[in-house]
Structure formats: C-alpha cells, structure tokens
Amino acid sequence: MIDRCGRTIDYLRISVTDRCNLRCIYCMPEDGVKLVDRSLILREEEIIRICRVMAELGITKIKLTGGEPLIHVRMPELTAQIKRLPGIRKVTLTTNGVLLKEQMKDLAEAGLDAVNISLDTLDRECFRKIARRDLLDQSLEGIQEALRYPQVSVKINCVPLGIQGQDICQIAELARKYPVHVRFIEMMPIGCGTEFKGMAETELVALLEKKFGPLSIYQGKPLGNGPSRYYEAEGFVGKLGFISAVSHKFCGECNRIRLTSQGFLKTCLQYTAGRDLREILRNGGSDEDLKKVIRQALNEKPDGHHFMEKAQEDDTEKLCMSQIGG
Ligand code: SAM
Ligand code: SF4
Numbered sequence: 001m002i003d004r005c006g007r008t009i010d011y012l013r014i015s016v017t018d019r020c021n022l023r024c025i026y027c028m029p030e031d032g033v034k035l036v037d038r039s040l041i042l043r044e045e046e047i048i049r050i051c052r053v054m055a056e057l058g059i060t061k062i063k064l065t066g067g068e069p070l071i072h073v074r075m076p077e078l079t080a081q082i083k084r085l086p087g088i089r090k091v092t093l094t095t096n097g098v099l100l101k102e103q104m105k106d107l108a109e110a111g112l113d114a115v116n117i118s119l120d121t122l123d124r125e126c127f128r129k130i131a132r133r134d135l136l137d138q139s140l141e142g143i144q145e146a147l148r149y150p151q152v153s154v155k156i157n158c159v160p161l162g163i164q165g166q167d168i169c170q171i172a173e174l175a176r177k178y179p180v181h182v183r184f185i186e187m188m189p190i191g192c193g194t195e196f197k198g199m200a201e202t203e204l205v206a207l208l209e210k211k212f213g214p215l216s217i218y219q220g221k222p223l224g225n226g227p228s229r230y231y232e233a234e235g236f237v238g239k240l241g242f243i244s245a246v247s248h249k250f251c252g253e254c255n256r257i258r259l260t261s262q263g264f265l266k267t268c269l270q271y272t273a274g275r276d277l278r279e280i281l282r283n284g285g286s287d288e289d290l291k292k293v294i295r296q297a298l299n300e301k302p303d304g305h306h307f308m309e310k311a312q313e314d315d316t317e318k319l320c321m322s323q324i325g326g
Helices: 044-057 075-083 100-109 124-131 136-146 168-177 191-195 201-212 277-282 287-299
Strands: 011-015 061-065 090-095 114-118 153-158 181-185 215-217 229-233 240-243 256-259 264-266 274-276
Touching: 011 044, 044 075, 044 277, 044 287, 061 075, 075 090, 075 100, 100 114, 100 136, 114 136, 124 136, 136 153, 153 168, 168 181, 168 201, 168 229, 201 215, 201 229, 201 240, 264 277, 264 287, 274 277, 274 287, 277 287
Parallel strands: 011 061, 011 256, 061 090, 090 114, 114 153, 153 181, 181 240
Antiparallel strands: 215 229, 229 240, 256 264, 264 274
16 A cells, blocks of 8 residues: 555554553553443454455554553464465564463464564563563563564564663663564653653663674664664674654654554554544445545555654644554
8 A cells, every 4th residue: 555645554553452461651541541341442353354454455564562462362363363364474463571471382373473572671670660560570481482482583672761770781681692682662752651751862872882882783684564773782692773753753664554452543653643444344334445444544644743843733642552552
C-alpha cells in the first residue's frame, strides 16, 4: 500500500489487549487503564480476518503488542494462524517478558520470527519503581528462555528515564554477553509519558562511549522492521540501537499503521486519525468494505508527528501507549 505521501506501508502493529501485568510509570497510570468491556476487544477470528485483508492489501509484517500481549492466553495459536496467511512474511512480538518463560516454546513452534523484550533496568528496586511490580526475575527468566531459540531473534528495548538506579551501561552489557541487540527508546510525550523527560541520545552515546569505547555506525543489512539506528562496540556480540522518534524524526520513512485492541485503525501515533474497523466487522461488512475504509484511512495518514513544534491540538491522541499498542 502506498499512502498519500508516497510512503510504502507494509507493517501493521496490533494491540491484542489493553490490559497489563505491569504498570510502568511512563506508560500506564497506577490503577491501570479504564478497562473497557471485553466484548469491545477484538476477538481472535476478527484479528485474523483483519490480518488477512491487510495482507491482501500489501502488509507483510505484523507485530503483536499491547498492553501485555502474553496475557492473551492463545498467543501461540494467534501467531501460527497469522503466520500461515498468504503474504505475511514476518510475525513478531513485543512483551515485558514476565510470562515469556512458559510460552516461548509454543511461540517458537508457532513460527514467531522475533521477540522484543522491554527491560528498563537490571536493578530490582529500580524495576519496582518503574514497573510498580516486583517482577524483574520473571522478566529475566523470559529473556533467558527466549535465547534458547536461535531461530527467533531477540531484542531488548529500554526506555531511559535518567532516574537513580537505572544503569544504562548494565543494560547495554547484555549485548556484549548475549546475541541480542539492545535498543534505547526515546521517551515519547504520549499519555503518562508526557510527565517524563527521558534522556537524549547524545547523552546516552556519551555515557556508553565512556564505558565501552568508541561506537561505530553499523552499516550492514537492516536488523528489523523499524527506524532504529544501530552502532557497534568493540567486543560486543549484539548491536546497540537508538529509536529517537521525537528528536530524530523519521516520519518521512514511516512504514506502519496500528490497530488498537478495540479495532481502531490508527495511522499516526500522535493523532487520533484513523477508522473504526470493528464497526465494519460486526455489522456484516465485506472484505471489500474493509479494504475501502483502510484505503481511506491511509489517504488521510498525517505526514508526520509535530511533537516538537506545537502544543496539544484537538486531534492529539489522549490515550496512553498501552491502549494504543506501543
Ligand atoms: N507490554 C509490552 C512491553 O512492555 O513490551 C508491549 C506494549 S508496550 C506499550 C511497548 C513498548 O512501548 C515498550 O517497550 C515500552 O517501554 C514502550 N513505551 C510505553 N510508553 C512509552 C512512551 N511514553 N515513550 C516511549 N516508549 C514507550
Ligand atoms: Fe505494560 Fe508494556 Fe506499558 Fe509496561 S510498557 S505498563 S509492560 S504495556
């Protein structure tokens, strides 16, 4: 699919649930999100139908996310079904890792291509402060389990907050010891994220170079679906990446759209622009009806975010990342 700005859209991120077993301070309020009735969340067969229609339109890569996707008990089955759809080349997952230990084997057998595991700190106290839950060990066990399946590529995602106890170099060390790429994700001013400043990429690079020596820009083949810029460090097995969506805007190369757990097709993280696909699914709409509305949404995909330029606009997204599907 080509949007009105000439960008090829081949990547769909699907939030399978807005619920989560953690409460990361920059993502979710302490009491969780206002839960919607489960009947409003897309059912498995509805997700599969949208994936099939999207694949017919040219989507080739699907990311399953949330909330915490592994709360959805049938993730391996969902993965396997999406993987079998003609046209789908890659199915990947983003998770906090807490429930990964028990599900990784089934996910790997289902054909999962890659897993991104979010881990902001290796310090138990700091983890408790950020995630508001004492589940660091479970998350680390999830990472260890994922590493047992070399056919599934593993990346660690860390959002640097610049708070005491969050040792960025310790997280980066994981890419020295293990075959994983570690990516530092810039704080985005969305939902609870608006309350945090995060850390600038330049500051992070300086910290990492002080500890590990000069970083050199990686120029090999792409390592994923997205806009991460990767560096290599002497003696490291994996790469160090940066996803700085706000300060290093990459909207010109945006290849993605998002489906919320309630079936709303979002075309840009910052704006409410998009279309309700659930309504079409549940009112007897045909595949052609779905395709028509998906094309309309793409026709209106914003040219980019304007986080840096403007104050809040009326059409600025008010949902938090766990609801949108980060
Ligand atoms: N629960 C899963 C997880 O944590 O990986 C999947 C959903 S979570 C919303 C996906 C990613 O979004 C996580 O890596 C999380 O750190 C990131 N995230 C959440 N809020 C963010 C924000 N305001 N700015 C940048 N990244 C954010
Ligand atoms: Fe849950 Fe992921 Fe948000 Fe943390 S970042 S609260 S794990 S959805």
